[in-house]
Amino acid sequence: LKCISLFYPCLSKNLAFVPALPPDHHSFHHGAVVDRCKGIEFDAVAVNELGVPYFFKGDHLFKGFHGEAELSNATFAELDDHHHLGHVDAAFRMHSEDSPEHHDHQFFFLDDKVFSYYKHKLEDGYPKEISDMFPGIPDHLDAAVECPKPDCPNDTVIFFKDDDIYHFDIKTKKVDEKEFKGMPNCTGAFRYMGHYYCLHGHQFSKFDPITGDVHGRYPKEIRDYFMRCSHFGKKSVEEHIEREKCSRVHLDAITQEDDGDIYAFRGHHFLSVSGDKFHSDTIESAFKELHSEVDAVFSYEGHLYMIKDSEVFVYKVGEPHTHLEGYPKPLKEVLGIEGPLDAAFVCADHHIVHIIKGQTIYDVDLKATPRVAGNERPLTKFKKVDTAMCGPKGVTIVIGSHYYQFQSPMEMIASKAIPEQHNVAQELFGCDH
Ligand SMILES: *[C@@H]1O[C@H](CO)[C@@H](O)[C@H](O)[C@H]1NC(C)=O
Numbered sequence: 001l002k003c004i005s006l007f008y009p010c011l012s013k014n015l016a017f018v019p020a021l022p023p024d025h026h027s028f029h030h031g032a033v034v035d036r037c038k039g040i041e042f043d044a045v046a047v048n049e050l051g052v053p054y055f056f057k058g059d060h061l062f063k064g065f066h067g068e069a070e071l072s073n074a075t076f077a078e079l080d081d082h083h084h085l086g087h088v089d090a091a092f093r094m095h096s097e098d099s100p101e102h103h104d105h106q107f108f109f110l111d112d113k114v115f116s117y118y119k120h121k122l123e124d125g126y127p128k129e130i131s132d133m134f135p136g137i138p139d140h141l142d143a144a145v146e147c148p149k150p151d152c153p154n155d156t157v158i159f160f161k162d163d164d165i166y167h168f169d170i171k172t173k174k175v176d177e178k179e180f181k182g183m184p185n186c187t188g189a190f191r192y193m194g195h196y197y198c199l200h201g202h203q204f205s206k207f208d209p210i211t212g213d214v215h216g217r218y219p220k221e222i223r224d225y226f227m228r229c230s231h232f233g234k235k236s237v238e239e240h241i242e243r244e245k246c247s248r249v250h251l252d253a254i255t256q257e258d259d260g261d262i263y264a265f266r267g268h269h270f271l272s273v274s275g276d277k278f279h280s281d282t283i284e285s286a287f288k289e290l291h292s293e294v295d296a297v298f299s300y301e302g303h304l305y306m307i308k309d310s311e312v313f314v315y316k317v318g319e320p321h322t323h324l325e326g327y328p329k330p331l332k333e334v335l336g337i338e339g340p341l342d343a344a345f346v347c348a349d350h351h352i353v354h355i356i357k358g359q360t361i362y363d364v365d366l367k368a369t370p371r372v373a374g375n376e377r378p379l380t381k382f383k384k385v386d387t388a389m390c391g392p393k394g395v396t397i398v399i400g401s402h403y404y405q406f407q408s409p410m411e412m413i414a415s416k417a418i419p420e421q422h423n424v425a426q427e428l429f430g431c432d433h
Helices: 237-246 331-335 409-414 424-428
Strands: 044-047 053-057 060-063 090-093 106-110 113-118 143-147 156-161 164-169 175-178 188-192 195-200 203-206 253-256 262-266 269-274 277-282 296-300 303-308 311-316 343-346 352-357 360-365 373-378 387-391 394-399 402-406
Touching: 044 106, 053 188, 090 156, 090 188, 143 195, 237 269, 237 277, 253 303, 253 343, 253 394, 262 296, 296 352, 303 331, 311 331, 352 387, 394 409, 402 409, 402 424
Parallel strands: 044 090, 044 188, 090 143, 143 188, 253 296, 253 387, 296 343, 343 387
Antiparallel strands: 044 053, 053 060, 090 106, 106 113, 143 156, 156 164, 164 175, 188 195, 195 203, 253 262, 262 269, 269 277, 296 303, 303 311, 343 352, 352 360, 360 373, 387 394, 394 402
């Protein structure tokens, strides 16, 4: 599904379009707040109980790495009651298996108050005074982030105010003041996939939660790694490659050739991986007819079949890739199915394309005419697949910034369990941070 413009925002690749909002819709009043691709300094960030990061700015909230601004009080109504919500100062997701009454709750800090939510519902007894619940921690915080065992020696919350850092031990309530030398003052902080990020301005730095040390080339631009934004600023080839390898934003499509080469598509860009060589460019430059934002891509007999809405584009793989005469053709004609599709893949030496559409998988025999999408089976293990590919290692299912591997399409359909979760940026593309 494509996110054509601000007025057709894509909340989730495979959900329906959000109805068009007229430009005078409420959320467009705060121009600077609405477009997170304009370079926002966020007030606070915390992941929810499912691991989806919520980014707060003013009285608005962005859920996940793409999608439009929402009013925070539409999800967290009580943030408004006690305090006409100007903004959230700080937020974190509690991680403490030793205190099940708080575990996985989202905590929000506003002035001198703390709110605890679980699945968007305010817990009884909240808001509380920060000084009661977190004695020794100041009001008017800048940022907060959880640091569970074993990242920190005990389950801890790290609070930030100006350049003061407090490590709060959840069990003993002991406060350790720290100095994080060489770290910028954070306006927001969050833990994502085991890493710690401090947001400052429209940039972020990854830090060590115990020492505050920042290793590697930081700060980096939030929009490159945590937002789905098309173009801003000039970048070198290396910067494009790094962004596409390391972005946490979901992929639109991925495919693997029989020789193991991978093509991955995200928004306006693609990344190709051949052995240890990476290449990245705009879709426009290498697949001109497609422009951007594909739904699904599969490799078959030296060609890339690229599906966008209800059309199929076919490119012969080469330098450059060449679009076949007579394409695009209707998806219904080429694969016997209506779009939009979520994923499509062919395993080596086969001529069956497996198509995932919602929670259903279909097979299409590419040697048959006319093409028919048959052998329909439910795929209920996953709520929503972003993309999938089949290669020498079997089937790879990609959802958000994670992927899952199965030996074969058959095993994927038959198995009851969801296999081990892997990290797209680091394990699939070798991002080093
Ligand atoms: C961080 O906060 C301290 C204390 O308010 C201030 O003196 C310092 O200039 C700030 N640093 C930056 C880089 O803004």
